[in-house]
Amino acid sequence: MTGLREMLLQEQDRLEKILQKTTERLKDAPQGRLRLSTNKKWTQYYHCVPGGKQSGEYIAKTNEKLISGLAQKDYDKKILKLTERRLSQIRKITGDYDEKEIEKIFLKEHMTRQKLIEPVEPTWEQQLKDWISETYKGKEFQEGTPLILTERGERVRSKSEKILADFFCRKRIPYKYEHPLYLKHFGTVYPDFTFLSKRTRQEIYWEHDGRMDDPIYAQNAVRKIQAYEENDIYPGERLILTFETExxxxxxxxxxxxxxxxLTE
Structure with a gap:
């Protein structure tokens, strides 16, 4: 599963922070544990300590600090036990897990053998080749629109888009300019640039909004960003946003x- 290792490492980081927090709290926790005796009308609290009464010593309800401290301790011990178990499991998986291991089996085969084999999944190179070779119809240019060409001879709508396109080209990052994308409840949009992520094998969209000091333009830009989000395409994940004003x-x-x-691995 693409991205699984990264997700597991993020979960590992979360659990390590929880483990550290509970470990620190337990250092200052009171000795013993809390026992509750309840019925429909009341609850009584008892402090059970090693070597003391098995049923524990009665705690007055006014001693809220001790009661809450013991309750917190019992909770933190359960959290500690769970996080240690989960961290052990995650570390075992991530220790030798490689998201590219299936692809590597094919790539390690001799070139002659590769020609005889049909991989169970397309390699990144094949997937990228198919993605690049896909034909599409971009957004049409209105008559009178200035002619701005990129270094590879592609027509774009602004000088900033030319700068971006030329930058991607020099970095050898394949892209599609104004490839149509349908967003539910909004319609077809034409992201300035579309990329295929090698890491996630998903498309990433780049929108450059160059006239954000124009109120009408800015309003339309915000509405389009909301449409992306309503289609589960979020900034910082599969949507890159850049802006300009005068x-x-x-x-x-x-x-x-x-x-x-x-856009890099």
């Missing part, structure tokens, strides 16, 4: 960081 130009340092974060 006073705020394209930041290439930020562009490079975004490319490194989302």
């Amino acid at each position: 006073r705020t130009a394209l930041d290439m340092q930020l562009i490079e960081k975004l490319v490194c974060r989302y």
